[in-house]
Amino acid sequence: KAGVTQTPRYLIKTRGQQVTLSCSPISGHRSVSWYQQTPGQGLQFLFEYFSETQRNKGNFPGRFSGRQFSNSRSEMNVSTLELGDSALYLCASSPMPLAGGETQYFGPGTRLLVL
Amino acid sequence: AQSVAQPEDQVNVAEGNPLTVKCTYSVSGNPYLFWYVQYPNRGLQFLLKYITGDNLVKGSYGFEAEFNKSQTSFHLKKPSALVSDSALYFCAVRDSSYNTDKLIFGTGTRLQVFP
Numbered sequence: 001k002a003g004v005t006q007t008p009r010y011l012i013k014t015r016g017q018q019v020t021l022s023c024s025p026i027s028g029h030r031s032v033s034w035y036q037q038t039p040g041q042g043l044q045f046l047f048e049y050f051s052e053t054q055r056n057k058g059n060f061p062g063r064f065s066g067r068q069f070s071n072s073r074s075e076m077n078v079s080t081l082e083l084g085d086s087a088l089y090l091c092a093s094s095p096m097p098l099a100g101g102e103t104q105y106f107g108p109g110t111r112l113l114v115l
Numbered sequence: 116a117q118s119v120a121q122p123e124d125q126v127n128v129a130e131g132n133p134l135t136v137k138c139t140y141s142v143s144g145n146p147y148l149f150w151y152v153q154y155p156n157r158g159l160q161f162l163l164k165y166i167t168g169d170n171l172v173k174g175s176y177g178f179e180a181e182f183n184k185s186q187t188s189f190h191l192k193k194p195s196a197l198v199s200d201s202a203l204y205f206c207a208v209r210d211s212s213y214n215t216d217k218l219i220f221g222t223g224t225r226l227q228v229f230p
Contacts, residue, residue: 004158006158033217033218035218042220042221042222042223043205043207043218043220045215045217045218045219048216048217055216056215056216056217057215058215058217090158090159092159097216098147098209098211098216098217098218099211099216101147101164101166101167103149103161103164104149104161104218105161106151106158106159106160106161107158108156108157108158109157109158111156
């Protein structure tokens with residue numbers, strides 16, 4: 001079974017631009033979560049989607065948004081990019097949400113550099 | 116609030132020796148605990164989890180972890196380390212407080228196995 005895939009793998013943007021990252025979960029997985037990883041803040045939860053609905057949201061500004069499609073693929077969007085948005089963005093999928101003790105499986109990440 | 120701590124930034128061990136990577140947690144209720152490993156420029160790979168049941172959990176690549184409720188610890192162990200085990204290890208706990216449901220990660224422990 002193919003793992004979680006994320007595209008693109010690398011991105012370079014300039015301040016003020018916007019960016020869209022894509023995540024395809026493992027086949028059959030309906031829950032998708034996004035995390036931001038930086039050297040200073042570590043791994044931080046962005047949001048979780050299940051059945052096309054955002055279930056949970058982390059403590060990030062409204063510039064960070066996401067959505068999930070009927071095939072469970074998910075996208076996240078960051079508008080008005082700031083230098084501090086430079087990070088590795090990780091997508092994780094699971095069959096169901098965490099509440100059931102599910103395991104989240106992570107993709108390779110998208111490394112975003114904001115100049 | 117739920118939290119997880121990894122008290123060691125780095126652990127050094129000789130190949131063939133046993134290794135331990137420490138993790139302590141603070142949660143209300145029963146904890147869901149996870150260990151992940153991250154290799155350079157890669158996403159997180161799931162190693163093992165504790166939801167309920169036996170305190171000794173066996174996972175991938177010969178790793179195991181012991182859940183200790185009285186010490187609120189979930190240390191990762193391996194009887195005989197390999198050079199290829201050198202990577203960044205993250206402990207995580209499920210946080211279901213404040214109407215959210217997400218993983219909270221420790222700051223990570225870099226494991227260096229010397230030949």
